[in-house]
Amino acid sequence: MRISKSEPxxxxxxxxxxxxxxxxxxxxxxxxxxxxxxxxxxVFALIVAQTAGAAPPTLSIILALVVGLFVELSNxxxxxxxxxxxxxxxxxxxxxxxxxxxxxxxxxxxIGLIAVAVLSYVLSAVGSTYYAEDSAPPPTLVNEDSIQTAxxxxxxxxxxxxxxxxxxxxxxxxxxxQAAKTRFLADSAALMKERExxxxxxxxxxxxxxxKLTSLLADIDKARASLADSTATIxxxxxxxxxxxxxxxxxxxxxxxxxGKQELGRARDANKKTIxxxxxxxxxxxxxxxILTVAGQTVFYYMIYLTLQVEAGSEIEYTLEPNEYWNLPSxxxxxxxxxxWRTERRARAALRLLFTPSKPRETDLPYRSLFDxxxxxxxxxxxTNEKEQRQERTEEERNECRSRxxxxxxxxxxxxNGTTQAEQRERKTGEVGAVEQCEQCGKDYTRxxxxxxxxxxxxxxxxxxxKHNGKxxxxxxxxx
Numbered sequence: 144m145r146i147s148k149s150e151p152x153x154x155x156x157x158x159x160x161x162x163x164x165x166x167x168x169x170x171x172x173x174x175x176x177x178x179x180x181x182x183x184x185x186v187f188a189l190i191v192a193q194t195a196g197a198a199p200p201t202l203s204i205i206l207a208l209v210v211g212l213f214v215e216l217s218n219x220x221x222x223x224x225x226x227x228x229x230x231x232x233x234x235x236x237x238x239x240x241x242x243x244x245x246x247x248x249x250x251x252x253x254i255g256l257i258a259v260a261v262l263s264y265v266l267s268a269v270g271s272t273y274y275a276e277d278s279a280p281p282p283t284l285v286n287e288d289s290i291q292t293a294x295x296x297x298x299x300x301x302x303x304x305x306x307x308x309x310x311x312x313x314x315x316x317x318x319x320x321q322a323a324k325t326r327f328l329a330d331s332a333a334l335m336k337e338r339e340x341x342x343x344x345x346x347x348x349x350x351x352x353x354x355k356l357t358s359l360l361a362d363i364d365k366a367r368a369s370l371a372d373s374t375a376t377i378x379x380x381x382x383x384x385x386x387x388x389x390x391x392x393x394x395x396x397x398x399x400x401x402x403g404k405q406e407l408g409r410a411r412d413a414n415k416k417t418i419x420x421x422x423x424x425x426x427x428x429x430x431x432x433x434i435l436t437v438a439g440q441t442v443f444y445y446m447i448y449l450t451l452q453v454e455a456g457s458e459i460e461y462t463l464e465p466n467e468y469w470n471l472p473s474x475x476x477x478x479x480x481x482x483x484w485r486t487e488r489r490a491r492a493a494l495r496l497l498f499t500p501s502k503p504r505e506t507d508l509p510y511r512s513l514f515d516x517x518x519x520x521x522x523x524x525x526x527t528n529e530k531e532q533r534q535e536r537t538e539e540e541r542n543e544c545r546s547r548x549x550x551x552x553x554x555x556x557x558x559x560n561g562t563t564q565a566e567q568r569e570r571k572t573g574e575v576g577a578v579e580q581c582e583q584c585g586k587d588y589t590r591x592x593x594x595x596x597x598x599x600x601x602x603x604x605x606x607x608x609x610k611h612n613g614k615x616x617x618x619x620x621x622x623x
Contacts, residue, residue, distance in 0.1 A: 146461055146462070146463055146464070147461070147462045147464060148459050148460070148461055148462070149459060149460045149461075149462060150459075151457035151458060151459050152457070152458035152459075153456060153457050153458045154457075156453075156456040156457050157453075157456075157457035157459075160453045160456065160457070161453060161457060163449075163453070164450060164453055167446040167449050167450045167453075168446070168450070170442060170446050171442065171443045171446035171447060171450075173439075173442075174438070174439040174440065174441075174442035174443040174446070175215045175218065175219065175439060175440070175443050176439070177435050177438070177439040178214075178215065178263070178435060178436050178437075178438075178439025178440045178443070179211040179212065179214065179215040179439075180211065180435075181267065181431075181432045181435035181436045181439065182210065182211045182214060182263050182266060182267050182270075182432075182436050183207040183208050183210065183211030184207065184270070184432060185266060185267045185268075185269070185270025185271050185432045185433075185436070186206070186207040186210045186211065186266055186270050187203055187204060187206075187207035187270070188270045188271070189266065189269055189270035190203045190206060190207065191203060210266070214259055214262065214263045217255070217256075217259040218256065218259060218260070218440060218443060218444075221252050221255045221256040221259065222256060222443065222444055222447045223447055223451070224248070224249065224252040225249065225252035225253040225255070225256040226444065226447050226448050226451060227249075227451055228246075228249045229448075230448065230451040230452055230455050231451070231455050260440060263436055263440065264433070264436060264437060267432050267433050267436040267437075268433050270432065271430065271431070271432040271433050283417065284413075284414045284417055284418070285410040285413050285414055286410075287407060287410050287411065287414070290403065290406050290407055290410055291403075291407070294399060294400075294403040294406075297399050298396065298399060301392060301395050301396060301399070302392075304392075305388060305389075305391075305392040308388050309385060309388055312381070312384045312385065312388060313381065313385075316377050316378075316380065316381040316384075319373075319377050320373075320374060320377050323370055323373040323374060323377070324370065326370075327366055327367065327369070327370040330363075330366045331363055331366055331367075334359050334362050334363050334366070335359075335363070337359055338355075338356055338359040338360070341355040341356050341359070342356065574590065574593065575590050575591065575592060575593060576589060576590060577589070577590050578590075579595070579596075581596075581597050581598040581599075581602055582596050582597060582602075582606060583597055583598075583602035583603070583605055583606045584598065584602050586598050
């Protein structure tokens, strides 16, 4: 099948614009090449991002190239029939049925072209985004954790300082309390000693001594009251000092909290601004693939449109010329048929070479009985004769073995008549169908077996009982 173009009917128009047709084709091819490569790279970035680098690089490259080739081949197949109705109108106007079918096909071409273009744009956009995210270095952000760590360290330092100040402030007050108690104990001990001097005379009823004891007890109570006042004063002063320390610590902590929140807020704002700038920069870096894909395909569509305009203006028509093999199998089908035929011939020749014996066969061909019925009958007859001969040989061997055994037995069985066991066995053995005399009752009988000695079962049992003191043979015990 060959596609040929007719000569341009409008020479002037063709001379004006026909020289640009080769350039249109070259520009369209370059546009498709750029579009396909950018799309393939974007798809490669998308595959790497989605698989997290788990897919082999070679497989990812092959898939990306296949997607790019698929899109561009689809564009090349669908672009011309989809754009042509916008250049050449009212085709097949004389036949309504053909015009309707032509319109349906053109719409199908256009829908397919739009779907392929949208698919390529979406893949390019998504792949470009992933490429921008992976290629751009990560932004430098303010470490919020370090600020929070610094705030925590400062808070711990303030608490440690508060504990140290509390210990330093409490120590003097404790010393003063201890000193007041020591002084009270000393004064009380002195007054109690003085009171001991007047206790004896007071017991004797001396009024002066009794008054002295009373005054000394009053002095002790005054000293105790003074101790209580001193203790209360020291405690109040200690409480005021600790309250001041707590207020100072609370002020420092509030100031630190306010400062920390301000620093964290400024750090978060700075990080947001940095991330936004980075995303904008990354998006701008990834736009190159979208631009190349859209530009390449748009230029290709535009070149197809210009080519169709020049061909329509020059009145150039395409002619499809089927060859003589249009309704026959293709060249590829003929090639595979010939290849399979020759392969089978070579295989059969190889089998003949391998399995054909170099010497005449000593045995018959296998499976010949499947095709030759006469041979089957002959083989069956031969097999039957062979079986009979084997049985006869077996019987002769058995008889020979029996005769040898009889010859080896020389021990007398019955001392009265002097017969041997072999002679008695030979006497007891006879041919089937021979007429013999029963050993028990003396009647004649016909042998049914070679070892039959009695005419009936009763005679056999009676003979057994006569030899065993009248005890008959028990068949049940024999079976057990």
